[in-house]
Amino acid sequence: MAGGASGPPLAAAVCGAGALGFLAAGYKTAEAMTAEIAELRAATGLPFGVNLFVPGEAAEGAAAGQVGAYRDRLAPEAARLGVALGEVPPHGLDDDWDAKVAALLADPVAVVSFTFGCPDRGVLADFRARGTATAVTVTTPEEAERAAAAGPDLLIVQGVEAGAHQGRWDNDAEAGTEPYGLLALLGLVRAVTTLPYVAAGGIMTGEQVAAVLAAGAVAAQLGTAFLRCPESGAPAPYKAALADARYDRTRLTRAFSGRPARGLVNGFLARNDAYAPAAYPEVHYATATLRRASAAAGDPEAMALWAGQGWRLARDEPAAAVVKRLADELAAARED
Numbered sequence: 001m002a003g004g005a006s007g008p009p010l011a012a013a014v015c016g017a018g019a020l021g022f023l024a025a026g027y028k029t030a031e032a033m034t035a036e037i038a039e040l041r042a043a044t045g046l047p048f049g050v051n052l053f054v055p056g057e058a059a060e061g062a063a064a065g066q067v068g069a070y071r072d073r074l075a076p077e078a079a080r081l082g083v084a085l086g087e088v089p090p091h092g093l094d095d096d097w098d099a100k101v102a103a104l105l106a107d108p109v110a111v112v113s114f115t116f117g118c119p120d121r122g123v124l125a126d127f128r129a130r131g132t133a134t135a136v137t138v139t140t141p142e143e144a145e146r147a148a149a150a151g152p153d154l155l156i157v158q159g160v161e162a163g164a165h166q167g168r169w170d171n172d173a174e175a176g177t178e179p180y181g182l183l184a185l186l187g188l189v190r191a192v193t194t195l196p197y198v199a200a201g202g203i204m205t206g207e208q209v210a211a212v213l214a215a216g217a218v219a220a221q222l223g224t225a226f227l228r229c230p231e232s233g234a235p236a237p238y239k240a241a242l243a244d245a246r247y248d249r250t251r252l253t254r255a256f257s258g259r260p261a262r263g264l265v266n267g268f269l270a271r272n273d274a275y276a277p278a279a280y281p282e283v284h285y286a287t288a289t290l291r292r293a294s295a296a297a298g299d300p301e302a303m304a305l306w307a308g309q310g311w312r313l314a315r316d317e318p319a320a321a322v323v324k325r326l327a328d329e330l331a332a333a334r335e336d
């Protein structure tokens, strides 16, 4: 979980409890990723994963014009919070992809997962040669078929229920079909590939883990269930909003980042959703300053409150307790 939640403390706690914790490398420089890997290694000798964003195309032509119009629309929001809109940093367009891949090949970790696209066959083969397992996130059967052809070890099948960004490869607004629900997608993916898959989206309990294992998954991937944990680096107003009855629904929006992502509906989302262009990472970096200012002011109304559809079941308890409860519920479900 990029954006602060999944740093070394949460990953270490999850690994220590017997699950596979991940470090989020997205938005960071390769240098920052490497520093977090060192910190996590110092905290745990256990295997862990690192998640990378596969870079896409920069906004050009009409999309660039839409970014300008959206920035104009957001200017009063930024002024109200006393900040200027952000700019894409030097590493922002490609997310420091080459340097991150080079660093992970030079000093391998157990698993590398990818979202927003699929690396070239050669990159996946390089990871395999160094003993790193690779997992590619897919949101449609077509993406699954293309991913399988590139030769990863695993797929991560992400349903529409999932918190934060949909991993869909093509951010073109017109190209998107309505996103698939997880259970339907698991069946459709199994029909096009025999690769093992991990299920993600809306899973909050051990019974639901049992359900996706019954549907052919080898594991479940959970994000939202860990957001309120003390080890999660999510800012305090975000954690509070997840437990605040004022926030009573989630939806997919491009308002914060220019890519479809699921979050609690707050004022910023409601005001701007209809106007946000399909331009990532330009919109992400434009809103970064005002999201940070909103968090610093303790006000969740202009923050990206990413949450999966099951968010009401997220608890404020240590990550080890979440993992143990999931394991106990899974064991009980399997005895039935």
Ligand SMILES: Cc1cc2nc3c(=O)[nH]c(=O)nc-3n(C[C@H](O)[C@H](O)[C@H](O)COP(=O)(O)O)c2cc1C
Binding pocket: 001, 002, 003, 005, 024, 025, 026, 051, 114, 115, 137, 158, 161, 162, 163, 164, 165, 167, 200, 201, 202, 203, 221, 222, 223, 224, 225, 306, 307, 308, 309, 310
């Ligand atoms: C706050 C947040 C940040 C996320 N960041 C990433 C990310 O950086 N990379 C990624 O592959 N998935 C990311 N995800 C999606 C998760 O990998 C996973 O698909 C999702 O959390 C599953 O749905 P759930 O949140 O309902 O459990 C994020 C999810 C959340 C809630």
